[in-house]
Amino acid sequence: xxxxxxxxxxxxxxxxxxxxxxxxxxxxxxxxxxxxxxxxxxxxxxxxxxxxxxxxxxxxxxxxxxxxxxxxxxxxxxxxxxxxxxxxxxxxxxxxxxxxxxxxxxxxxxxxxxxxxxxxxxxxxxxxxxxxxxxxxxxxxxxxxxxxxxxxxxxxxxxxxxxxxxxxxxxxxxxxxxxxxxxxxxxxxxxxxxxxxxxxxxxxxxxxxxxxxxxxxxxxxxxxxxxxxxxxxxxxxxxxxxxxxxxxxxxxxxxxxxxxxxxxxxxxxxxxxxxxxxxxxxxxxxxxxxxxxxxxxxxxxxxxxxxxxxxxxxxxxxxxxxxxxxxxxxxxxxxxxxxxxxxxxxxxxxxxxxxxxxxxxxxxxxxxxxx
Amino acid sequence: xxxxxxxxxxxxxxxxxxxxxxxxxxxxxxxxxxxxxxxxxxxxxxxxxxxxxxxxxxxxxxxxxxxxxxxxxxxxxxxxxxxxxxxxxxxxxxxxxxxxxxxxxxxxxxxxxxxxxxxxxxxxxxxxxxxxxxxxxxxxxxxxxxxxxxxxxxxxxxxxxxxxxxxxxxxxxxxxxxxxxxxxxxxxxxxxxxxxxxxxxxxxxxxxxxxxxxxxxxxxxxxxxxxxxxxxxxxxxxxxxxxxxxxxxxxxxxxxxxxxxxxxxxxxxxxxxxxxxxxxxxxxxxxxxxxxxxxxxxxxxxxxxxxxxxxxxxxxxxxxxxxxxxxxxxxxxxxxxxxxxxxxxxxxxxxxxxxxxxxxxxxxxxxxxxx
Numbered sequence: 001x002x003x004x005x006x007x008x009x010x011x012x013x014x015x016x017x018x019x020x021x022x023x024x025x026x027x028x029x030x031x032x033x034x035x036x037x038x039x040x041x042x043x044x045x046x047x048x049x050x051x052x053x054x055x056x057x058x059x060x061x062x063x064x065x066x067x068x069x070x071x072x073x074x075x076x077x078x079x080x081x082x083x084x085x086x087x088x089x090x091x092x093x094x095x096x097x098x099x100x101x102x103x104x105x106x107x108x109x110x111x112x113x114x115x116x117x118x119x120x121x122x123x124x125x126x127x128x129x130x131x132x133x134x135x136x137x138x139x140x141x142x143x144x145x146x147x148x149x150x151x152x153x154x155x156x157x158x159x160x161x162x163x164x165x166x167x168x169x170x171x172x173x174x175x176x177x178x179x180x181x182x183x184x185x186x187x188x189x190x191x192x193x194x195x196x197x198x199x200x201x202x203x204x205x206x207x208x209x210x211x212x213x214x215x216x217x218x219x220x221x222x223x224x225x226x227x228x229x230x231x232x233x234x235x236x237x238x239x240x241x242x243x244x245x246x247x248x249x250x251x252x253x254x255x256x257x258x259x260x261x262x263x264x265x266x267x268x269x270x271x272x273x274x275x276x277x278x279x280x281x282x283x284x285x286x287x288x289x290x291x292x293x294x295x296x297x298x299x300x301x302x303x304x305x306x307x308x309x310x311x312x313x314x315x316x317x318x319x320x321x322x323x324x325x326x327x328x329x330x331x332x333x334x335x336x337x338x339x340x341x342x343x344x345x346x347x348x349x350x351x352x353x354x355x356x357x358x359x360x361x362x363x364x365x366x367x368x369x370x371x
Numbered sequence: 372x373x374x375x376x377x378x379x380x381x382x383x384x385x386x387x388x389x390x391x392x393x394x395x396x397x398x399x400x401x402x403x404x405x406x407x408x409x410x411x412x413x414x415x416x417x418x419x420x421x422x423x424x425x426x427x428x429x430x431x432x433x434x435x436x437x438x439x440x441x442x443x444x445x446x447x448x449x450x451x452x453x454x455x456x457x458x459x460x461x462x463x464x465x466x467x468x469x470x471x472x473x474x475x476x477x478x479x480x481x482x483x484x485x486x487x488x489x490x491x492x493x494x495x496x497x498x499x500x501x502x503x504x505x506x507x508x509x510x511x512x513x514x515x516x517x518x519x520x521x522x523x524x525x526x527x528x529x530x531x532x533x534x535x536x537x538x539x540x541x542x543x544x545x546x547x548x549x550x551x552x553x554x555x556x557x558x559x560x561x562x563x564x565x566x567x568x569x570x571x572x573x574x575x576x577x578x579x580x581x582x583x584x585x586x587x588x589x590x591x592x593x594x595x596x597x598x599x600x601x602x603x604x605x606x607x608x609x610x611x612x613x614x615x616x617x618x619x620x621x622x623x624x625x626x627x628x629x630x631x632x633x634x635x636x637x638x639x640x641x642x643x644x645x646x647x648x649x650x651x652x653x654x655x656x657x658x659x660x661x662x663x664x665x666x667x668x669x670x671x672x673x674x675x676x677x678x679x680x681x682x683x684x685x686x687x688x689x690x691x692x693x694x695x696x697x698x699x700x701x702x703x704x705x706x707x708x709x710x711x712x713x714x715x716x717x718x719x720x721x722x723x724x725x726x727x728x729x730x731x732x733x734x735x736x737x738x739x740x741x742x
Contacts, residue, residue, distance in 0.1 A: 033690055033697040040677065061664065061689045069667060069685055077681050274696075293432065296440060306411065310448050314440055318432045319404055325645075325699060326404040 007233070007260040010350045013049075013241055015133040016180045017073065017081040020048045022241065022262040023350075025253065025343045026083060027336055028270060031056050032076040035270050036332035039078050044306070045337050046344075048080050049133070051265050054126050055087030055094070059109050059116075063129040071131030083265075084132035085245075086123045086186075089214070092141035100140060102157065120165035124183070128172050132181060136212060137165040139186040144218045151190035158188045159202040166206050182209035184243060187232045190215060191224050196231040210241035213261075217246045226255055233260035250279050250342055251366040254359035257346055269339045273331035276320040279338045283366045285313075287331065292317040305337035378604070378631045381721045384420075384612055386452040386504040387551045388444065391419045393612065393633040394721075396624065396714045397454060398707055399641060402427045403447040406641050407703035410449050415677070416708050417715075419451050420504070422636050425497050426458030426465070430480050430487075434500040442502030454636075455503035456616075457494045457557075460585070463512035471511060473528065491536035495554070499543055503552060507583060508536040510557040515589045522561035529559045530573040537577050553580035555614060558603045561586060562595050567602040581612035584632075588617045597626055604631035621650050621713055622737040625730035628717055640710045644702035647691045650709045654737045656684075658702065663688040676708035 011022040027034045027042065030053040034042060042050065052072055057063060066075045072082055088105075091098055095107035104119030120138045127135035138161050140154040162185050169183045185203035189195030203211060213232045216225045229244055236242055243263035244256050256264060269279065276288035280300035285292075287299065298308035299316060307330045319327035349358040382393040398405045398413065401424040405413060413421065423443055428434060437446045443453055459476075462469055466478035475490030491509045498506035509532050511525040533556050540554045556574035560566030574582060584603045587596045600615055607613055614634035615627050627635060640650065647659035651671035656663075658670065669679035670687060678701045690698035720729040 031689075031693040031695055032686070033693075033695045036696045036700070038697065038700060039681070056693075060693055061685075065665065065685075069665060069683075075683075075689075076686055077683070294436065294440060310410070312440075312446075312448070314432075314436075315403070315447055318402075318446075322402040322404075322427075322431055324402055324404045325407045325696070326409065328696060329407070329409060329700065 008257045008346075008350045008355050009238075009260055009262060010347055011241070011262055013081075013262075015049070015081040015182075017079060017133055018048055020081060021347060023257045023343060023346055024049060024263050025339045026051050026263060026265040027339075028265055028267045029076075029082075030267075031060070032072065034332075034336070036274065036328045037270075037336065039076070041333055042336070043080070045333070046340050047336070050078070050080070050082060052082050052084045052130065052132065053087065053090060054084050054123055054130070054136075055090035055118075057084075057130060058087065058118075058126050059111055063126040067129040067131075071129075073131060081133040082130075083134040083243075083263075084127045084130055084136065086127070086136040086138045087118055088123070088136075088139045088186075089141050089246075091118060100157075102160065104138070104161075105140075120161040121168040124165045124169045125172070128169070128176075128181065134182045134184060134210070135169065136184050137162045137186055137208075139188055139214055141188075141215055142190065144190065144215070144220055146190055148192060148195075151188075151192055151195055154190075155188050155195050155199045155202075158186065158199065159206075162186070162203055162206055162208075166208065184208055184210040184212050184241075186212045186214040186245070188215045189228070191220055191228060193227070193231050196228050197235065200232045200235045204235065204237070208240075210243060211236050212243040212245050212263075214245045216244065217248055217266075222252055222255070225252075226259060229256060229261060230259045236260075250339070251363050253342065254346055254349075254355060254362060257350070258355060258359065269335035270332050273335040274328045276327070276331065278316075278331050279335055281365065283368065287313060287316050288320040289317070299331075299334050300338070303334065303337065303341075305334050305341075307331075307334040307337075379628045379717075379721045379726050380609075380631055380633060381718055382612070382633055384452075384633075386420070386553075388450060388452040388504055389419055391452060392718060394624075394628045394714060394717055395420060395634050396710045397422050397634060397636040398710075399636055399638045400447075400453075401638075402431070403443065405703075405707070407645065407699045408641075408707065410447075412704055413707070414451070416704070417711050418707070421449070421451070421453060423453050423455045423501065423503065424458065424461060425455050425494055425501070425507075426461035426489075428455075428501060429458065429489075429497050430482055434497040438500040438502075442500075444502060452504040453501075454505040454614075454634075455498045455501055455507065457498070457507040457509045458489055459494070459507075459510045459557075460512050460617075462489060471528075473531065475509070475532075476511075491532040492539040495536045495540045496543070499540070499547075499552065505553045505555060505581070506540065507555050508533045508557055508579075510559055510585055512559075512586055513561060515561065515586070515591055517561055519563060519566075522559075522563055522566055525561075526559050526566050526570045526573075529557065529570065530577075533557070533574055533577055533579075537579065555579055555581040555583050555612075557583045557585040557616070559586045560599070562591055562599060564598070564602050567599050568606065571603045571606045575606065575608070579611075581614060582607050583614040583616050585616045587615065588619055588637075593623055593626070596623075597630060600627060600632060601630045607631075621710070622734050624713065625717055625720075625726060625733060628721070629726060629730065640706035641703050644706040645699045647698070647702065649687075649702050650706055652736065654739065658684060658687050659691040660688070670702075670705050671709070674705065674708065674712075676705050676712075678702075678705040678708075
């Protein structure tokens with residue numbers, strides 16, 4: 001890792017499943033698939049790492065089945081890197097009747113109501129079984145906003161869980177005779193600067209392969225997200241990767257990178273695509289809008305993706321209006337291209353030392369909206 | 372066209388959008404898209420002709436809009452051949468409050484309840500506007516089974532409409548200074564041999580570029596479908612293409628070909644794929660079934676498609692169980708490959724003179740079911 005003057009860093013992560021140029025945006029493949037894209041398309045688009053989700057894969061098809069079939073890479077036939085979220089956020093947002101104790105979190109599956117106990121050790125065990133290149137610790141996610149006492153207690157528990165998760169992970173990894181999998185800690189602390197600092201320092205003492213900033217992008221203003229991320233990155237060691245979880249909108253990505261963030265993920269490009277929202281160099285385009293019914297331009301006139309090379313806005317607009325499956329496929333392809341290409345431009349801007357200029361140009365274009 | 376001893380024929384249709392080896396199966400792209408497949412995938416799979424639908428495209432986005440944007444090929448960015456159904460069957464099966472008179476059929480749109488009048492001339496006009504390589508005449512579709520009087524009246528009207536459609540089509544095509552588009556007549560007559568013969572003879576007098584057999588595969592036994600198709604093909608001239616509409620299951624295709632059918636279409640491979648039913652050399656596989664949860668074989672062990680080369684039954688089974696969009700994409704790709712490859716095998720069997728043997732082997736495998 002090397003930092004440029006403004007805090008932004010260009011780097012390279014070397015995993016057992018290939019090298020990843022950073023800063024990187026990671027497409028989300030929650031249930032072992034990026035919705036609407038074949039792996040072949042992701043490869044064509046240059047994705048070097050995708051996300052999988054521990055909560056979802058544990059419940060279906062089950063980590064033991066995936067382990068038996070040779071791990072997640074083999075199961076889904078994806079040879080590039082995979083990062084798996086720990087399930088903490090999904091237990092918090094999807095499951096029913098969850099009860100958090102120091103032991104872990106007891107919850108009912110959103111699929112069939114069955115009862116489960118997710119502990120820091122269990123979350124690590126699942127991710128070891130999946131064979132994730134990067135595993136995340138189980139953290140306690142809380143509502144935003146939350147009172148300080150709640151946030152403080154969640155930090156305390158997140159640290160205690162992180163210690164147990166780290167001990168379990170290292171023990172298991174050593175037992176298996178290999179340490180090729182990485183484990184990241186997750187900074188919590190809601191929107192309290194001192195709690196964020198405390199959380200970061202406590203995780204640093206545990207010593208992870210990398211550090212994530214969690215519990216953000218859940219409704220707080222962008223400036224607050226940035227402030228909280230900055231509190232963490234200021235304390236984090238230069239030589240280890242930093243991952244801001246669950247972000248973000250295109251016009252925000254460069255801000256996070258400027259704070260020294262190396263990795264980001266978000267369902268936005270894929271989810272928005274399925275709802276006819278595409279990202280372009282000129283801003284967001286709601287392609288279902290009647291104004292595009294006769295528009296023979298591509299989604300983005302300066303885009304080089306295979307969708308923009310071939311199909312018109314009029315055709316995409318028709319496919320969305322008609323509810324055709326192919327609409328989601330094409331829009332998702334374009335949006336992922338847009339995000340990954342955007343990150344290529346960010347990396348280039350860092351190398352040329354003009355990230356601030358790049359960022360303000362993007363924000364101006366997104367503020368103005370499409371022509 | 373040349374026929375082999377058993378009635379099966381190997382041929383080639385030359386359209387303004389490329390040559391088509393026959394017998395051919397045409398994937399269905401009702402609303403200007405084959406559900407779940409990008410055109411790039413269809414090209415990779417070797418599709419040389421696809422279907423579009425007059426009823427759907429007339430209602431949405433409208434044939435005038437498509438004409439204005441350069442025709443259907445340009446609108447959807449598909450450079451290979453397109454055949455458009457006339458809308459007769461869709462008015463019969465989808466629309467509300469339809470009223471058939473000698474003039475045409477008055478109906479309410481299934482989309483917004485708006486009232487429309489589809490006449491033989493209008494159906495031809497729409498298809499000329501779309502720029503279909505092969506246009507179908509408007510026919511009267513009836514319920515199966517129907518009394519003889521109803522079927523007889525429908526044949527009479529179908530013939531009268533076919534005359535008007537042919538006159539209008541030729542007049543318009545000549546006015547535009549080109550006759551590059553073809554128009555096919557459609558044989559009706561329900562399951563009455565003499566009516567089928569009568570319908571065929573009346574259409575022959577009108578003289579179309581090709582002839583379709585319609586109103587079949589709507590619930591009657593396969594043997595009856597074959598009998599009715601045979602009545603028509605026995606009378607049809609050798610030098611013109613014959614199209615059996617809306618068929619069929621893989622194990623039936625060779626039977627139709629043996630009767631001298633050159634062209635077929637069906638939503639089955641795409642629709643079945645979306646419902647987790649895939650076609651293989653060993654028969655149908657319901658891939659959502661729990662028995663495939665740990666099956667690391669491809670969908671079809673002898674298939675050379677890009678899905679079978681990369682993904683396992685266990686993974687596909689998981690994607691369907693999880694309701695992932697990618698499941699439909701992968702299964703559709705495989706099923707269309709299966710159908711098109713199956714037709715390649717049929718064409719080869721005709722050339723080698725062993726279609727009957729090929730056909731009985733397929734039927735035996737499909738009767739036995741998957742291993």
